[in-house]
Amino acid sequence: MPAQLLSQLPTPAATRLNGHAPLMKRKQSSPMMPSFMVSAPGKVIVYGEHAVAAIAAAISLRSYLLVSFLSKSHRTVSLRFPDINLEHTWNIDELPWEVFSAKGKKRNYYDLVTTLDPDFIAALQPHVDVVSPHVPESTRKIHQASATTFLYLYCSLASRRSPPCIYTLRSTIPIGAGLGSSASISVCLSAALLLQIRALSGPHQDQPAQECELQIERINRWAFVGEMCIHGNPSGVDNTVSAGGKAVLFQRRDYTKPPMVAPIWNFPELPLLLVNTRQSRSTLTEVAKVATLRETHPLLIENVLDSIGMITESAHRLLTSPGFNPRNPSPSALKHLGDLITINHGLLVSLGVSHPKLERIRELIDHTGIGWTKLTGAGGGGCAITILKPQPTSLQPNGNGNGLHHSDSSSDESEDSEEADCSASIISNTTKLKHKILDTLEVKLENEGFEKFEITLAGDGVGVLWPAVLHNGNEEEGGEEIDQEKFLRAEGTEGIERLVGVISSARRKLPRDVREGWKFWRPWETDA
């Protein structure tokens, strides 16, 4: 980066992130520079699949990337992606720097790159070919796609003078389930590399909304490049949601062009049930299915697609209306959003993009009356989402072996109003009942081979933990360092989240997860 540009950065990001002197608090054994972490969310489509307009939102399942530095005697850069059993080390001096920095080719960190350079891809090929030579072809493809993404971003943003380091990634996002796992990885890599070259300011409190958005945009641009390496022709929606968080409205009128994407900072953070069918699916296949049906029944299918588009519009109108309170949506606003979920699912079923497993999940959840459920993403498998009702409505044993069911709406109302006057103990009883229902549901879903997550919808985008130390006051002096060994040993979603300081909130009263020590660019807060 030219010195002139470096000096334009208000303060090096590293010294501003946590507001304390990180090196002073580190253990003696730590390597040259403090390790740090970045993290980015997956996404779900909330409304509008297959229609012209849709809404996608971030979820609290995330990828976490730990960047640890080695002593200068090493001249290597390593990838450790244990979720896919990928591990590879390159010699920094052997990477094709001359091609990436050739006159007229070199990209700046703030550039908008919309196509991959074939010369760059060709120059990387020998360094990609040596990755995982002895694994089956299908696995090798996945490894080499991840390696290409990393190398493309690394050679574009780092330099031959970059410090030796290890990039270790763990994710709580199921892979290939339509939840944007690849985009979250691209966002993590982009953010980490931009932070390392000090091309980002913050995140810090009081950062003006415009400045927040600029940092997010900078990360997003390179994340899109990463997505191009994995997907060839990505829509850009997944990386945009993952970088910025909350939700976006995206509109496609012309499928040959990228969609128009606009943030919805007012989307409320809501508790969400996510169930993975574990049924693999292909967006292309489902999109083709709808196209064929449309050819056979043009008027009918166009009406269905228009109706789905109207669902998106209705949700968007509500979310952006002046009376809407994103911090505490009224019961009627939530019911509006919930009803749209139910209608949207019905219309997707009529397009033929559901799957018996998705229908089974919806059936099991509908029996509990716990929320509003739809499939999410292209369909044909993948996941279902349920927006949970704010307070458990009257639920009682139905005696038919299905566990619990919803009472009629009149008794719901009387219970609601009673609850409003009642003490916390009654609320806590209803909360306990809700948890019981969720636990029973979990057993049923797991018995049928499904995977259930209690998460939060529409939370933060990319986040930074610099240094990778948690100050929880009861661990090693100066905080608990998240080192590679601990990171690799952490078991499952819970283990990873506990290690990186997430206090999961799915079952707390407030939906937002607490992420101790982490900082986020939050344009929606600075706007307030």
Ligand SMILES: Nc1ncnc2c1ncn2[C@@H]1O[C@H](COP(=O)(O)OP(=O)(O)O)[C@@H](O)[C@H]1O
């Ligand atoms: N946890 C992970 N670790 C390493 N690479 C990952 C991980 N998750 C996703 N990827 C990369 O992203 C690709 C999955 O992308 P894709 O099939 O589009 O799934 P999704 O719909 O979840 O984004 C994988 O093949 C791999 O290259």
Ligand SMILES: C[C@@](O)(CCOP(=O)(O)O)CC(=O)O
């Ligand atoms: C089916 C579609 O509406 C959404 C695709 O969802 P996903 O690939 O499952 O995240 C296609 C699109 O709008 O690009």
